[in-house]
Amino acid sequence: MSDSEKWAWxxxxxxxxxxxxxxxFVAFLGHGPATSAVFALFALTAFPASSRRHLxxxxxxxxxxxxxxxxxxxxxSAFWVAFVGLVLAIGFIKGxxxxxxxxxxxxxxxxxxxxxxxLGVQALTTILLYRGGPHA
Amino acid sequence: xxxxxxxxxxHIRRFRFDHGEMTQDQLAxxxxxxxxxxxxxxxxxxxxxLLLAFRIARAFGAPVEQVFEYVEQIPDLPxx
Numbered sequence: 001m002s003d004s005e006k007w008a009w010x011x012x013x014x015x016x017x018x019x020x021x022x023x024x025f026v027a028f029l030g031h032g033p034a035t036s037a038v039f040a041l042f043a044l045t046a047f048p049a050s051s052r053r054h055l056x057x058x059x060x061x062x063x064x065x066x067x068x069x070x071x072x073x074x075x076x077s078a079f080w081v082a083f084v085g086l087v088l089a090i091g092f093i094k095g096x097x098x099x100x101x102x103x104x105x106x107x108x109x110x111x112x113x114x115x116x117x118x119l120g121v122q123a124l125t126t127i128l129l130y131r132g133g134p135h136a
Numbered sequence: 137x138x139x140x141x142x143x144x145x146x147h148i149r150r151f152r153f154d155h156g157e158m159t160q161d162q163l164a165x166x167x168x169x170x171x172x173x174x175x176x177x178x179x180x181x182x183x184x185x186l187l188l189a190f191r192i193a194r195a196f197g198a199p200v201e202q203v204f205e206y207v208e209q210i211p212d213l214p215x216x
Binding site for chain 2: 062
């Protein structure tokens, strides 16, 4: 298994851990600023040596670079779809001329969830492309 | 009806065999890629860049057109 695949499996594990920890935090402590602490788990993505090699691009050849590029594009495409969907949903549900007051922690959590989405889709796409399409 | 995509077939596995059972790892090192990429090439899951195709052909001391083959698939036309 290449470093990129190892990184992708590890990243999926981190995403699952974040979701599980977030759920546990909300269940036991309620929804509030403290739940944002869960996103510190993102630091785990750089923990294994294979991940660091992947992130530095040290061991990537042309096929792996192509896969990494497609996976990153898929991640940001998912982010873009979610972003547009969220904007439209807020507008239609709350009304386009409504004034909303959002706590800073909720805004920050939204950004963290966006990063989680990008990472998850990027890792998943990496694994799928390594499993092989004809042009992977 | 969409026409089938052309394919680039390769004879890497045969060339490795003809070169004293050269391992995928040895070829990968000579071509400057990982063994996984050689595996993907042999399985037809990846089409190499022109640069990589030349590097692999050079590793075998053969012209690139002997190692890689362009196959244009002509679609079956429906009967009139």
